[in-house]
Amino acid sequence: MIEKILIVEDQLNLRKLLLLLLQKDYQVVAIENAEEAFELIQQQSFDLVLLDNRLPQMTGLDLLKAIKHSYPDICVILMTAYADVATAVEALKLGVFDYIIKPFDLNKFKKLIKRTLELNRSIQQRTDQSQLITPPKFDKVQEILTNSSNMMELCRDIAKVSQSKATILITGESGTGKELVAKTIHYYSTRSDKPFIKINCGALADTLLESILFGHEKGAFTGAYQRQIGLFGRANQGTLFLDEVSEMSENLQVKLLRVIQEKEFEPIGGNHPIKSDFRLITATNRNLQDMVIAGKFRQDLFYRLNVIGLNLPPLRDRKSDIMILARYFMQQFCVENNKHILDFSEQSVALLNHYNWPGNVRELSNAIEYAVIMSYGLFIEPEDLPKHIHNLPIKSNHIVSDRGSSGNTLKERIKNYEKVLIADALRKNKGHRDNTAKDLGVSRRTLLYKLQEYEIG
Template structure:
């Protein structure tokens, strides 16, 4: 007898597509368009697996998940969500979901996930013991990973999973991609969240000072050691130790770090008593540790110890969908700090931000937006308000337009830009049948910005 799968999805076309896909895989398929229907079905029928959309009318998928697991704790649920959110992923796993997948998803990936889930279900029925679920502590963490990019969605999924373990994690990526934020997110969603989060930049301290900072020292251990100092290995007890730029660590300290990882004990400098510490280790680097190993600059045995779980952060230039999402987030933040009216971005500013390559990644973007907020004189950030390097090499669109006075000697550059912007908006509205939200998305601006521009240029809502 084939397994029975319940699809809970309010979007008709997607629900029918999934139903057809799973029927072709010889599964029995049942459909529901909302949470209430789904709950009624599982009360009446045996269901092996539920594909549960999170954004449902009236009752969300997460709310339905609580009720479903209360009715049948053994039922397997895969949550489908339109946003890559660590919060959603962790909450889903806490409530008993087996896994979650982010829309739009690859159908082959979904099929593989369903197959793995049902295999796991069968293993449980056959008496194979399972790892008990870990309860996550609450956190006051205020920082969040923001993304709309596909290549970050899998990363969010992995962060949610690894946060529930004590596994050593290596975070790789270029400078400014947010490695520390990922480390903090893992800590704050873990069972160690009530413990300390200690960060040390291994590349910012000379070797002797770094060694003392890591291990601590006794009074008189060396010249200038006037009192005992507790090291971060000891301070991180029952919490998380984050070693940033671990690739900069000397070979001598690499040997000592390896011993601490293996033994979970160490001696302070100048001391002769072993100190035990229970900490979770997360490291990060913007260098290729494998290349350093091959060059003899990083110990291979330490690399294997650190690289149990590797999370790689893509650079911002490979996260095109995130540029404006993050830009607006930083604009709101800096407007609040500077006590300025809430700003949005003009079309030319959006183009400039999207065309720039962002070698400094998210850190550079944050700095650029802070500069722009300070330089702006109104409700909008224009391209002229952005730092010079962002405009330096960008492709400026051809501003020749077919308005009668476009080439008039009395027409200023500002007027020409406005004429061009007006024509862009009119054409976009025509292409999208006057639908303002779709038009705003196509232009890369918020709906509020589009409405403001339509009012400014006296563009009527009905486009003929």
Template sequence: MSQPNRILIVDDEENVRLMLKAVFSQNGNTILCADNGEQAIELFKHEQPDLVLMDIRMPNMDGIEALQHMHAIYQDIPVILMTAYAAVETAVEALRLGAFDYIIKPFELDEMKLLMARALQLRDMKHEINLLHRELSDSYSHGRILTNNPKMMELCRAIAKVAQSHASVLITGESGTGKELIAKAIHYNSPRAKGQFIKVNCGALPESLLESELFGHEKGAFTGAQIQRQGLFERAHQGTLLLDEVGEMSPHLQVKLLRVLQEREFERVGGNQIIKTDIRIVAATNCDLKSMIERGEFRSDLYYRLNVMHLNSYPLRERPEDILLLARHFLQRFSAENNKDILGLDISAISILEEYKWPGNVRELENAIEHAVIMSTGYIIFSDDLPEHLQRVKNMPSSGVTPITPFEQNVNLKDNLKNYEKSLILQALNNNQNNRVQTAKVLGISLRTLMYKLQEYCIE
């Protein structure tokens, strides 16, 4: 805390207030004091401190209730709660309600100073997160694919090669695996990047509307066609057209699409003027087109015209390395969009995300994180913030990990806390493949502290 700050100290014990004021009034800090929750809220509202240190157990209004009022006024000001009554449940509740952290009396002043220094970084963190969000949004809009998976990295290398050609591309894969993102990556890394990227879902429109959407129509071509209208083949000239769910296209439109691919020309609906077009066709589907060809549902000549280059997107269950990478990306994105300062995921939430099979793939993960951000009231995403169907995962036995049991009967509080801490560390190590640097980062502690804890609990 090298820069002067405004610190609000809230405690009903005068000696505690005086001690903290004497310690933290150094370095030019301005200290505000309150001996109850109501007074603290008024000072918080009018003085807007940089940081709040507040006791939990106070008469009339306790620290938890005061925290809720403060969080409703200004979410950006970190609040550290103090208590002599060390209960894991209280700590978790405080974090869930928006407290930056929780410290147990009596505490070491060095520990408090370190905690305060971390909390004060929150004033700048929101700005940094917003900047990062904008950078990531820009890169995503230009087709950037985030991955740590070897197969996906190989796919990215293939995309880079395919992008430089003018060949048609067929992208296959399950729903929600990012086929549109692959198509964007091809377009924005190709010589056509300055042209338009246009997408149409072939399964979302009736045949007549899809035909008009693709080819355009002349005035009077059908009832309601009061003006001439350009189709997507014209609008995407010198750009890229993504035909999503191409397997849903009718046989009639398959014939017309084949001509565009072969001759690079077409006529509008109701017209006879030949229109030349210079476009790249990228098709995407989750259907097995070869089986459809055998059943007579898809033209083999069209398939081979589309399938000059073939790329396959992998389901999320086959790329487990990407689950947390993508989750944290979506967390930054939705945190910024919802004007929240959510810093990370609780270990229990991480465990659920890693254990779940993700039948809806990346799209389902994206929706789950958006739901969690909206439901969260603090700085950390907990398992209870996740969609209800994901929460059931925590009640299922995970792969080799002993479930965390924060309280055991007939064991004193100190031993319970140690058991709980050991369980958290073991689960974090397992989730991070025993990578100690990553484990320390997830737990929010230094590597030195983690090494000390491993020695203390005899964890190999």
């Protein structure tokens, strides 16, 4: 029996492409809006729905919720060009089979369709669905802001691994946001209402770190006047985040390995093991595989830590995120410092994009905080930036002169500001145009005109 697929996509070219791609192997229907899609689902039987998240009138998540409420057996794949953890987790909670980010490789996409339908067939054969558990609601955490493909893939992975119990190793250069990723995983997990406990293993002496991690009994050593519960005990039913795990001594590596294997530990001076149900996330800015080869890190511990590995790219490899993050930090620090700054000048944008950011996102945050404090105008100018960025040599064609530039008249600056406001509002509303128009206080027709005028996707 030929399986039936419904494509819900408002972009005509992509809708036609997917139709041509799949109609040789499946029975395919392609439409452009959510309301018609749900009416069709009520009238016909579909095995799979390929659902775009950015749809007029109703978002893909809204339609997904309606489908899963009335027709829970229909398999759904969500397609979106805007990847963020909250959307991915919400989609997974609602029962989406997968979450795919545009643009996608067509061959991989076809394999995903085949795998989805094969698995769906096997699921349909099962009758007992009573054991499916919906994760509880969780607190909000700072959003991972990105427009780069590699970070979008990472967000997708975070959404998936947050629902598991597996040990996770986060790698990446200093300042890339490893702790933010760890917090995000915790707050989107089923342990979100339990403690998230963090410690930097490289900031403490070996003996002190051992006492903090495992705790100690009264009288275990000089100065141990009372019993202390260690972090492994405090993290029971929660998440323990060990940053710079590569800096642990060999003695502590052995003890950590045992705790991971047995899920129990002994405090210093204790005689009885203590059980603890914790989720372990570790991070390092060093290459643990190289350290294993050099004999500086235990191979068996590395394999225990690296059940799931997440690697954060440096900021220089996600250039499209620099101004997204810079504007976010600017708004944050303007509030903290009671400043009123509209945007960055073209010269400042060129400098920020050209700089290599060896300190990654942390360095960018510090630079923008400095600029906000130093700025006295409506725009952050090059002289407001830290000197090592301000004095960066750039070819003349990368920077537009501040005076006599066609881009610095009042009218053009107002247009630039309007473009920023619209783009920010669209991003805030996850691409939903009706909500964006409402937030901006304009009609949908006016918003569409402005999107076309400023070439905002």
